[in-house]
Amino acid sequence: MPGRVPDIEGVVLKTDIPLADFTTFRIGGTAALWLEPTDIPGLEKALAILHSNFPAFRILGNGSNLLVDDRGVDAVLSLNGLTDLGFGNGMLEAGAGVRLSRLITFCHSHDLGGLEPLCGIPASVGGAVKMNAGANGLNFLDFVESVLIVTPNGSQWFKCVDMESGYRDGGIPKGAVVAGCRIRVAEEDAAYLSGRALYRVRRKRSQEILKRVMAQRILSQPLGQPSAGCIFRNPENDSAGRLIDQAGLKGRRAGSAEISMKHANFIVNLGGASFYNVMELIDCARERVKAMFGICLEPEVTIWKEASA
Ligand SMILES: Cc1cc2nc3c(=O)[nH]c(=O)nc-3n(C[C@H](O)[C@H](O)[C@H](O)COP(=O)(O)OP(=O)(O)OC[C@H]3O[C@@H](n4cnc5c(N)ncnc54)[C@H](O)[C@@H]3O)c2cc1C
Structure with missing residues (x-):
């Protein structure tokens, strides 16, 4: 249920916002509190509130590099109102x-x-x-x-x-x-x-x-399917996609998440995939690539785990 929040000039305040609607992955629980400044003074005010009350707040852009926990997060600062x-x-x-x-x-x-x-x-x-x-x-x-x-x-x-x-x-x-x-x-x-x-x-x-x-x-790229772009950073002088492909993981599924057949460094949401489905594939790719090539893949995607800073 949306809660009551006081109005602040230059800041749109909302509660219980479903983050899946604000990420290209279409995955994630709710933000208990959502602050969206519409100008710089509003942003300064929003930050003062967040620093005092929710120091572990998250910063949101277009949500195209984000994997959000199904359990949601406390507070989100959306920068999408600054459109000059x-x-x-x-x-x-x-x-x-x-x-x-x-x-x-x-x-x-x-x-x-x-x-x-x-x-x-x-x-x-x-x-x-x-x-x-x-x-x-x-x-x-x-x-x-x-x-x-x-x-x-x-x-x-x-x-x-x-x-x-x-x-x-x-x-x-x-x-x-x-x-x-x-x-x-x-x-x-x-x-x-x-x-x-x-x-x-x-x-x-x-x-x-x-x-x-x-x-x-x-x-x-599998542009017709929800994703967060490349999941892993490319190791020096190599390509994460090539390594995952060589590890035979294209098409590997966990629930409704899949390592893309088109681009092995993309995980796609086939519809209703959970945070944990994607995490399972991330762990699987890291383990398999490490075992086969001795290379440790590092995530490029930003992971918002509940209660983590
Ligand atoms: C289909 C697809 C293709 C892609 N192709 C590419 C590509 O070719 N090259 C590439 O580099 N990336 C690519 N990406 C990944 C993504 O678009 C980039 O990483 C992009 O820079 C993320 O921007 P965003 O606004 O969506 O950030 P978000 O996903 O909202 O946030 C990403 C990170 O930046 C932080 N952040 C966002 N806004 C701010 C801010 N104003 N101040 C401080 N921190 C902030 C967030 O807290 C988070 O840590 C692709 C993604 C998709 C889905």
């Missing part, structure tokens, strides 16, 4: 809740290229910063000049050069909230060569790249 997008300070500024797809469409409509190789990643800007989402040899943070981090005590812009980012890791400290970012826009075509700023592009050319990238995704 536009030019400012000579850069493109995007709120944490802006979808990468909207960002890429916006760039396309302003004849700005560069982000096309990332199209099809179902991230929010905040999640793409946190995970340093990437594809086709490019990472989102390659384009980002600075990131807005918010704490209950205020907001501060941090330059990306000062952050230690890497493969699927934006270098954002645990518990820190990304509220938005600034993306470089090149003055001249020269920046095209570095690939680290948005650059002027002919719309037709950009369209061709988008089409090619999406066609490749459709070919190689």
Whole structure:
């Protein structure tokens, strides 16, 4: 039963929200408390409440890299209400809740290229910063000049050069909230060569790249089935998908979860899969790959276990 919660300006407050509806895996119990700020002062207020009452709160973007416990979690801070997008300070500024797809469409409509190789990643800007989402040899943070981090005590812009980012890791400290970012826009075509700023592009050319990238995704990933993308990080100089495939695990099932026949590093929800079904497959893949190849696979997916920090 939804409980009564006081209104706070700039924050949408709800109770008992089913998290399965907010993850691409379509798995997970409820969030007892849900806070969704609609602006930065609201985010600061929400953080003050959470830090005092629910220090183990979870941060939610578009839920495309999440496996949530069927028993649910206490408190969730959703960044999906921060959706501002536009030019400012000579850069493109995007709120944490802006979808990468909207960002890429916006760039396309302003004849700005560069982000096309990332199209099809179902991230929010905040999640793409946190995970340093990437594809086709490019990472989102390659384009980002600075990131807005918010704490209950205020907001501060941090330059990306000062952050230690890497493969699927934006270098954002645990518990820190990304509220938005600034993306470089090149003055001249020269920046095209570095690939680290948005650059002027002919719309037709950009369209061709988008089409090619999406066609490749459709070919190689089980996009019609709920999943959280790649379950494991790729080991150095190898591919987790190749190892799981070689271990003979494609098509392996636990309840209604399956190691995808199309891409062995994806686990898909065939309908009604539980957290534990997916965990069983994760453990199975890790054990089998370790036994056969001596390689320890590390999860890329973020796992929200009930009562864990
Ligand atoms: C079909 C499919 C294909 C995918 N393909 C790719 C791919 O090609 N490349 C790739 O890198 N990933 C891919 N992914 C995984 C996923 O889209 C990325 O990891 C993405 O960056 C997650 O963003 P999100 O907004 O969904 O974050 P969420 O899943 O909501 O959260 C992921 C993590 O980031 C944290 N987080 C989210 N927002 C914030 C914020 N504002 N501040 C601080 N922390 C935050 C969460 O607490 C959590 O730890 C794919 C996923 C799917 C389902």
